[in-house]
Amino acid sequence: MILFIKLILAHLIGDFMLQPLRWVIHKESRKIASGFLYLHIGIHFVLMLLLLWDLSFWKLAAIIAVSHYLIDLAKLYASPWFRNRTIPFLLDQFAHIAVLYCVAFYGNLWEHTQQWIQQLDWALVTALVFVTYPSAIIMGKLLENMSDQIVLDHKSLPNAGKYIGIIERLFVLIFIIMDRWEAIGLLIAAKSVFRFNDLKDSNNRKLTEYILIGTLMSFGFAMLAGLAYTHL
Template identity: 70%
Template sequence: MLMFIKLILGHLIGDFILQPTKWVIHKESNKITSKYLYVHVLLHFALYMLLLWDLSLWKIALVIAMGHFIIDLLKLYSNSFFKNKSIPFFIDQGLHVVLIYCCAFYTNLYEHTLTLFQNLDWSLITAIVFVTYPSAIIMGKILESMSNQIETDHKSLPNAGKYIGIIERLFVLIFIVIGRWEVIGLLIAAKSVFRFNDLKERNNRKLTEYILIGTLVSFGLAILAGLLYIS
């Protein structure tokens, strides 16, 4: 596990801290002919060796570095197929983590992976999944008849309310799991402060009631999921 953590650290430093924006732009423009692509890979190899601090592990560092090169190259040439540029980014990062995991536990990869899945807290995973999109859909159904009476704010970001709700429910679930119920009150208070000026300027009672009901339903679903998990 220590090797895996060190390799992940090396990846984070190499991909996010020691990779200037200039390198990223140059790689996207020149792809396989970009000199910074090769510098980037060599930097990763050096970071892995430095953090592992064991010359006998050079083959692992080399395999990960070469795999990093291939994954980055695939990303550079597939970027144009995605309208949402965050998709290839997350796919790229996911593949890097999988590669590092396979190399770190190559001696007992199957056994370690099997043990990892067997030890997963499936109840917690179910609760986490529930408070994301399923809860958002449930809220949409509950508030559907009310939303038709609210004027649409075209200045709002697309789906911003949905993502805010998902994030706040995840926070609520986390606080319940770790037993910090008082923080949930602070979270409600913080959200109320941010909403106060907006509601005050509009002076729209229907909107105020709609937001209040939506907030309570959102927190209620998260609390329900948390209570079912800890019970």
Template identity: 70%
Template sequence: MMLFTKLLLAHLIGDFLLQPLRWVIHKEANKITSKYLYLHVLLHAALMMLLLWDLSYWKIVVAITLSHYVLDLAKLYANPLFKRKTIPFFIDQVLHVAVLYACVYFENLYEHTLLLIDMINWPLVTAIVFVSYPTAIIMGVLLEGMSSKIELDHKSLPNAGKYIGIIERLFVLTFIILGRWEAIGLLITAKSVFRFNDLKESNNRKLTEYILIGTLLSFGFAIIAGILYMNFSS
């Protein structure tokens, strides 16, 4: 596990902390001919050797370095095929981590993967999934009749409300699992403070009621999911 952790740390440092934006722009513009592509890959190799500090791991370092080059190069040529750059970015990151995992546990990869699967807390996974998009969709259906009666005089970011709701429900679920119910009250207070100016400026009773109902539903679903999880896992 320590080997995987050190390799993951090297990846995080090399891909995020020590990769300037100008490197990224140059790589996207020049692709395979970009000097920063090769400098970036060599930097990863140096970071891995520095953190491992053991020459006996040189085969793993070489394998990861070569795979990093191939994956980064593939992402550079795949980027134009996607409208949203977040898709190839996350695919690339998942594949990088998968390579690290495969290189570390290559001798018993199948057995170790099965062990990890057996360790998954499925009730927790179900609770997390439920408070994300399923709850957002359920709330959309429940509030559909009300939302059509709300007149908004300001523009908002696309799907901002949905993502805010998902994040707040994940926080609530986490607080319940940790037994920190008082933190839920602080979260409600913080949200109320941020919403106060909008409601004050709009002076719209319907909007106020709509936001209040939506907030109570969002927190309510998360609390129910948290309580059910705690009961099933105990």
């Protein structure tokens, strides 16, 4: 496991801390002809050797470096196919982590993967999934008649409310699992402070009631999920 952790650390440092934005822009414009692409791969190779501190691992580091090059190259050429630039980024990171996992546990990859899956807390996984998109969809259906009566006089980021709700429910669920109920109160207070100016400026009672109902419902779903997990 320590090998996998060190490889992840090398990846995080090389991909995020030691890769300036101008390198990324240059790679996107020049693709395979970009010198920064090869410099980026070389940094990854050196970082892995430094963190592992054992030259006998040079073959593993070389395999990871080559795979990193191929994955980055695939991302550079495939990115224009996606309207949402987040998708190729996430696929790229998933592919890198998958390679690191396979290399770290290459000796007993199948056995380790089976053991990892068997040890998963499926009740927790279910609770986490429930408080994300399922809860958002259920709330959307329950509040559908109310939302039709709300007239907004300002523009908002696309789906911002949905993502805010998902994040806050995840926080509430984590706080309940950690038995830190007081933190939920702080979260509600913080959200109220941020919402205060919007509600004050709009002077819209329907909007205020809608936001209050949505907030209470969102926190309620997360609490139900947390209580169900801790008791079951």
